[in-house]
Amino acid sequence: MQPKEDISMTDDKYLKRTIVKETVPSAFLDTGSRDLRIYLPPGYNEVLSYPVVYGQDGEDLFNFGRIATLANKLIIDGEIEPFIIVGVDVDKKKRTAEYSPDGSLHEAYVRFFAEEMLPFVEERYPVRRERSERLLVGDSLGGTVSLHLALRYPDIWSRVLSLSGAFYEASQQLAALEQELGWLQLYQYVGLQETDYQTDTGIYDFVTLNREMRELLEAKGAGILYTEKDGKHQWGFWQREIPDGLKHFMD
Numbered sequence: 001m002q003p004k005e006d007i008s009m010t011d012d013k014y015l016k017r018t019i020v021k022e023t024v025p026s027a028f029l030d031t032g033s034r035d036l037r038i039y040l041p042p043g044y045n046e047v048l049s050y051p052v053v054y055g056q057d058g059e060d061l062f063n064f065g066r067i068a069t070l071a072n073k074l075i076i077d078g079e080i081e082p083f084i085i086v087g088v089d090v091d092k093k094k095r096t097a098e099y100s101p102d103g104s105l106h107e108a109y110v111r112f113f114a115e116e117m118l119p120f121v122e123e124r125y126p127v128r129r130e131r132s133e134r135l136l137v138g139d140s141l142g143g144t145v146s147l148h149l150a151l152r153y154p155d156i157w158s159r160v161l162s163l164s165g166a167f168y169e170a171s172q173q174l175a176a177l178e179q180e181l182g183w184l185q186l187y188q189y190v191g192l193q194e195t196d197y198q199t200d201t202g203i204y205d206f207v208t209l210n211r212e213m214r215e216l217l218e219a220k221g222a223g224i225l226y227t228e229k230d231g232k233h234q235w236g237f238w239q240r241e242i243p244d245g246l247k248h249f250m251d
Contacts, residue, residue, distance in 0.1 A: 017072055018039070018040040018041075018044060019037055019062065021036065021037050022037075024112075024116060025116075028115070028116060034112065035058070036117070036121070038086050038087070039062075050128060051135070051250060052084045052085070052121070052125075052135070053067075053135045053137055054088070054136050054137070055136075056099065056136075056139070056146060057138065057142045059087070060139075060235065064239070067087070067137075073243075080251065086117075096201065099141035100170065101171050106148075110153075131157065132159070134156065135250075138163065143160070143161075143165030144165050150184060160186050160187070161187045161248075162187065162189065164189065164194055164238065165190075165210060167212065167213035168201075178220055182221035182222070186224045187224075187227075188210060190227075191228075191229060192228055193230065193231060194233045210226075210228075225248055229241075
């Protein structure tokens with residue numbers, strides 16, 4: 001059962017959102033392009049500059065994670081300065097191949113994300129270009145690929161909001177090869193009812209996987225805010241954690 005919706009989230013002032021759709025051409029992806037959905041904050045002004053959140057699973061992040069409505073509420077209520085959100089859509093049939101670090105399409109996807117999508121957004125929108133003003137966010141394998149984007153491109157990203165990251169063996173092996181990670185900041189959430197979650201590659205204990213990744217990264221100096229709460233592997237629970245994750249990085 002999904003958790004009940006917060007009544008305050010139905011207020012009209014939070015529901016009036018500006019979301020623009022874009023298509024990024026790509027030489028790396030086999031489809032030749034990828035769709036984006038871009039949230040512009042209340043009072044958006046092209047002469048200003050904004051922090052930016054880059055999210056995996058763009059369609060689900062907006063529709064089920066309700067990140068645009070959550071952002072509106074945080075901004076309108078004065079809890080966070082205005083920021084832009086870029087959601088990168090995914091073909092769910094190719095999601096594991098793109099997001100998992102041992103996936104057949106992973107290399108193409110991370111290069112698209114950093115070398116094509118990022119410049120596309122920065123040429124068209126007034127997003128800040130400092131590493132400290134960019135945040136990666138993802139759920140499950142979206143959290144995994146977000147972490148590996150930061151590890152692959154540490155000059156671009158240093159901050160990751162991971163919601164029940166799918167930190168399988170291949171992911172942990174790659175992280176173990178890293179040296180000093182004092183530059184990396186991670187907000188890591190996992191639900192305590194995620195101990196036997198069925199995926200397309202098997203049944204996994206996400207609590208154990210996240211504890212192991214936390215220990216591995218902290219041993220290398222990464223700064224981690226780690227949170228375990230009652231919750232399942234679904235958007236209804238991740239949605240509740242998104243505001244705290246955003247405020248952790250943007251307060």
